[in-house]
Amino acid sequence: xxxxxxxxxxxxxxxxxxxxxxxxxxxxxxxxxxxxxxxxxxxxxxxxxxxxxxxxxxxxxxxxxxxxxxxxxxxxxxxxxxxxxxxxxxxxxxxxxxxxxxxxxxxxxxxxxxxxxxxxxxxxxxxxxxxxxxxxxxxxxxxxxxxxxxxxxxxxxxxxxxxxxxxxxxxxxxxxx
Amino acid sequence: xxxxxxxxxxxxxxxxxxxxxxxxxxxxxxxxxxxxxxxxxxxxxxxxxxxxxxxxxxxxxxxxxxxxxxxxxxxxxxxxxxxxxxxxxxxxxxxxxxxxxxxxxxxxxxxxxxxxxxxxxxxxxxxxxxxxxxxxxxxxxxxxxxxxxxxxxxxxxxxxxxxxxxxxxxxxxxxxxxxxxxxxxxxxxxxxxxxxxxxxxxxxxxxxxxxxxxxxxxxxxxxxxxxxxxxxxxxxxxxxxxxxxxxxxxxxxxxxxxxxxxxxxxxxxxxxxxxxxxxxxxxxxxxxxxxxxxxxxxxxxxxxxxxxxxxxxxxxxxxxxxxxxxxxxxxxxxxxxxxxxxxxxxxxxxxxxxxxxxxxxxxxxxxxxxxxxxxxxxxxxxxxxxxxxxxxxxxxxxxxxxxxxxxxxxxxxxxxxxxxxxxxxxxxxxxxxxxxxxxxxxxxxxxxxxxxxxxxxxxxxxxxxxxxxxxxxxxxxxxxxxxxxxxxxxxxxxxxxxxxxxxxxxxxxxxxxxxxxxxxxxxxxxxxxxxxxxxxxxxxxxxxxxxxxxxxxxxxxxxxxxxxxxxxxxxxxxxxxxxxxxxxxxxxxxxxxxxxxxxxxxxxxxxxxxxxxxxxxxxxxxxxxxxxxxxxxxxxxxxxxxxxxxxxxxxxxxxxxxxxxxxxxxxxxxxxxxxxxxxxxxxxxxxxxxxxxxxxxxxxxxxxxxxxxxxxxxxxxxxxxxxxxxxxxxxxxxxxxxxxxxxxxxxxxxxxxxx
Numbered sequence: 001x002x003x004x005x006x007x008x009x010x011x012x013x014x015x016x017x018x019x020x021x022x023x024x025x026x027x028x029x030x031x032x033x034x035x036x037x038x039x040x041x042x043x044x045x046x047x048x049x050x051x052x053x054x055x056x057x058x059x060x061x062x063x064x065x066x067x068x069x070x071x072x073x074x075x076x077x078x079x080x081x082x083x084x085x086x087x088x089x090x091x092x093x094x095x096x097x098x099x100x101x102x103x104x105x106x107x108x109x110x111x112x113x114x115x116x117x118x119x120x121x122x123x124x125x126x127x128x129x130x131x132x133x134x135x136x137x138x139x140x141x142x143x144x145x146x147x148x149x150x151x152x153x154x155x156x157x158x159x160x161x162x163x164x165x166x167x168x169x170x171x172x173x174x175x176x177x
Numbered sequence: 178x179x180x181x182x183x184x185x186x187x188x189x190x191x192x193x194x195x196x197x198x199x200x201x202x203x204x205x206x207x208x209x210x211x212x213x214x215x216x217x218x219x220x221x222x223x224x225x226x227x228x229x230x231x232x233x234x235x236x237x238x239x240x241x242x243x244x245x246x247x248x249x250x251x252x253x254x255x256x257x258x259x260x261x262x263x264x265x266x267x268x269x270x271x272x273x274x275x276x277x278x279x280x281x282x283x284x285x286x287x288x289x290x291x292x293x294x295x296x297x298x299x300x301x302x303x304x305x306x307x308x309x310x311x312x313x314x315x316x317x318x319x320x321x322x323x324x325x326x327x328x329x330x331x332x333x334x335x336x337x338x339x340x341x342x343x344x345x346x347x348x349x350x351x352x353x354x355x356x357x358x359x360x361x362x363x364x365x366x367x368x369x370x371x372x373x374x375x376x377x378x379x380x381x382x383x384x385x386x387x388x389x390x391x392x393x394x395x396x397x398x399x400x401x402x403x404x405x406x407x408x409x410x411x412x413x414x415x416x417x418x419x420x421x422x423x424x425x426x427x428x429x430x431x432x433x434x435x436x437x438x439x440x441x442x443x444x445x446x447x448x449x450x451x452x453x454x455x456x457x458x459x460x461x462x463x464x465x466x467x468x469x470x471x472x473x474x475x476x477x478x479x480x481x482x483x484x485x486x487x488x489x490x491x492x493x494x495x496x497x498x499x500x501x502x503x504x505x506x507x508x509x510x511x512x513x514x515x516x517x518x519x520x521x522x523x524x525x526x527x528x529x530x531x532x533x534x535x536x537x538x539x540x541x542x543x544x545x546x547x548x549x550x551x552x553x554x555x556x557x558x559x560x561x562x563x564x565x566x567x568x569x570x571x572x573x574x575x576x577x578x579x580x581x582x583x584x585x586x587x588x589x590x591x592x593x594x595x596x597x598x599x600x601x602x603x604x605x606x607x608x609x610x611x612x613x614x615x616x617x618x619x620x621x622x623x624x625x626x627x628x629x630x631x632x633x634x635x636x637x638x639x640x641x642x643x644x645x646x647x648x649x650x651x652x653x654x655x656x657x658x659x660x661x662x663x664x665x666x667x668x669x670x671x672x673x674x675x676x677x678x679x680x681x682x683x684x685x686x687x688x689x690x691x692x693x694x695x696x697x698x699x700x701x702x703x704x705x706x707x708x709x710x711x712x713x714x715x716x717x718x719x720x721x722x723x724x725x726x727x728x729x730x731x732x733x734x735x736x737x738x739x740x741x742x743x744x745x746x747x748x749x750x751x752x753x754x755x756x757x758x759x760x761x762x763x764x765x766x767x768x769x770x771x772x773x774x775x776x777x778x779x780x781x782x783x784x785x786x787x788x789x790x791x792x793x794x795x796x797x798x799x800x801x802x803x804x805x806x807x808x809x810x811x812x813x814x815x816x817x818x819x820x821x822x823x824x825x826x827x828x829x830x831x832x833x834x835x836x837x838x839x840x841x842x843x844x845x846x847x848x849x850x851x852x853x854x855x856x857x858x859x860x861x862x863x864x865x866x867x868x869x870x871x872x873x874x875x876x877x878x879x880x881x882x883x884x885x886x887x888x889x890x891x892x893x894x895x896x897x898x899x900x901x902x903x904x905x906x907x908x909x910x911x912x913x914x915x916x917x918x919x920x921x922x923x924x925x926x927x928x929x930x931x932x
Contacts (some may be wrong), residue, residue, distance in 0.1 A: 009791055015786055029271050029272070030215060031269075052799055054786070054804040054805050055782065056803050062782070063786065073795070100213065100257065101257075135416075138474060151279075154258065155277050155278040156258040156278075175531055
């Protein structure tokens, strides 16, 4: 009789997913260390691990890769909620440190000259000035309402919601979208 | 935006003075500031390096003091939009500082310097670090990796360079200016001759009297002479215009060839990495479109700007000499017009910039789709791509409508304001004629001069639009629209679940009439078979799989899947069940995730992760700052050939096809990665029909059977062992590859020994 069972990807490929059962994160000198017990293997201890989001734009708390010092993936966190509050807070702190993004709430001015644009923006409290080269190409639309601006140095600025910007700010960025 | 007027040295000196220092710390090597704290919040951070310690401060408060001699190493790490500097001693790793991307270059150089000190005991002086952060000329901060301040860059020199490039054609350009000046002089004489005609022969009492008394013959000679003069003026003007156009064409065609050759040469000089950052479409545009725009500007518009300006001034002077009050009346609306033009200029510059971007975007979408047409068809996503193009075209249309609407509102206003001057002229000259202080000829002449003076002003109003919209496109739209699709579904085309049996009977095909690439091919492939197709380059291997995918219809014979002729299966049914990894991997502009999920829109991330891991792509993707959200394609992240291929494989695996086609799918991969993927594929393909083309014959060792193509026909079939025993074409190919491989090994060994 013919074997009708089809081999699926998940039969062949196994991604190591980390959760509170098999991984314990701790603070060490302000960095994250980890003890991990893989299935059918001995527990391993890592004095520092690094986090990397698989989908930094869309799923910020999901599918986070945990890497060792040599950038080899130890496993993936399917969801930060798979961990207890303290571990989750620790992981969130580490992610905040890794992804440095300035949130733009207001665009005070954008001046274009000789192919560069000079921006003056603020978040709730702080004012920032930055320069953008090739403005149209340095603005990435994540969704219809959410954009990233990358400045000439590689700094990232996020506008979480274009529709929430005041009228003047929206007008200033509108021509580049 | 003058932010920083201090040189790096002075900035450092000031910082060192500000920071606390103990003599026991040893000689101060350097100090640098950074802008965020350990949590990424904006802060006033500073690091001082002395002979003994690395001390870090945030907002004036001591954060850490690390003894250099205790440290094993110093590390610099890139974060996303930031970086960090750490030190590792016996107790583990310690953070020295974090900084935003603006400061990362400096942090990286200092990390290197500390590590070098650890290893050699010597410090690299600041002067050798080559950290240039301010413009030596104006003191402003230098942006990005620029070494030239954008504000101080000499704009004039760019025009001078352009001017120098035009030098070989200087005589043509000078000639065109001289000819324009001559034409313009003739146009100034025209109105005067007109006046002579009107005042001397049409509206002249003496002439009327002579006509009445029958002595007209005495004035007819003068009259004809004036007419002849007018004819000569017209002929002269036409000849001059033709000569001028000829001169402009000579200069223009010469300049455009020089410019194109220069840009092409420059592109060739650039590194492959830099060139591959740009798409072929963009490079083509640089070489053809942009150079044409410059040529048009230098040869077409520059002499025009000069001559129109001269015309404006000259006619203005004539008018002032003739009647200053009249000239004043005529010129009243001009400042208002110029002001309106100035205001609209800024506006038009921006909106035409937007239009250009929108055009570029839709062009790029088109280029993207056409370049990947095989992938589009293979995955049956024509509708999706059509929608994508429609969206880009609609965006372009909306901007264009807005621009044209604005132009058609603004332009009539400018024209109306300008023509108020003509009304003044009519009133003034009319009153004077009625008062008999001006002749009809004078009025006609003045009217022509006014038209002449308003010409350049009107032209200035058009100038921004002209300059912003110089790229003209001639597309043979109807040629494409009228084209009939050569592969169409029959009305009764079948849709069914493919099992995977393929039968090829007496198949013949050629791209050109009469030139057969494949001749009388017969093959029988059963479900679950892994068939390797081998043969020399250009023998028709890819053509055969193109035919199985029904990218073309055969000229003779047939291909049947599960006993049904391909022509009777709907293309959608066929292609949705065939997965393909092509030799030339094509990735679309979009995120890596989108590119993999292209085969199965709406699938969950875990399936994508699994497919990518199976294809050996997960590792390198997770090393990218934006992971699966990394944008690739035009202006996106540049991937290597191997990386592109792995994404392409992941896409095909996600597709979960009944028939898997691998056209040199692992050619860009190293042997180890290839083996890993092969092992995974081996497990995945066990119940799928797989047809693989591979140059590296070792990868086809496990094939159920191999088909050797030669001169468009099936020359040999059999397993690897059978064909090796046969010592035919396959044997020859394997032996040639082995020889090559052992020769390479020898060469590598020789090289290694000589080092």
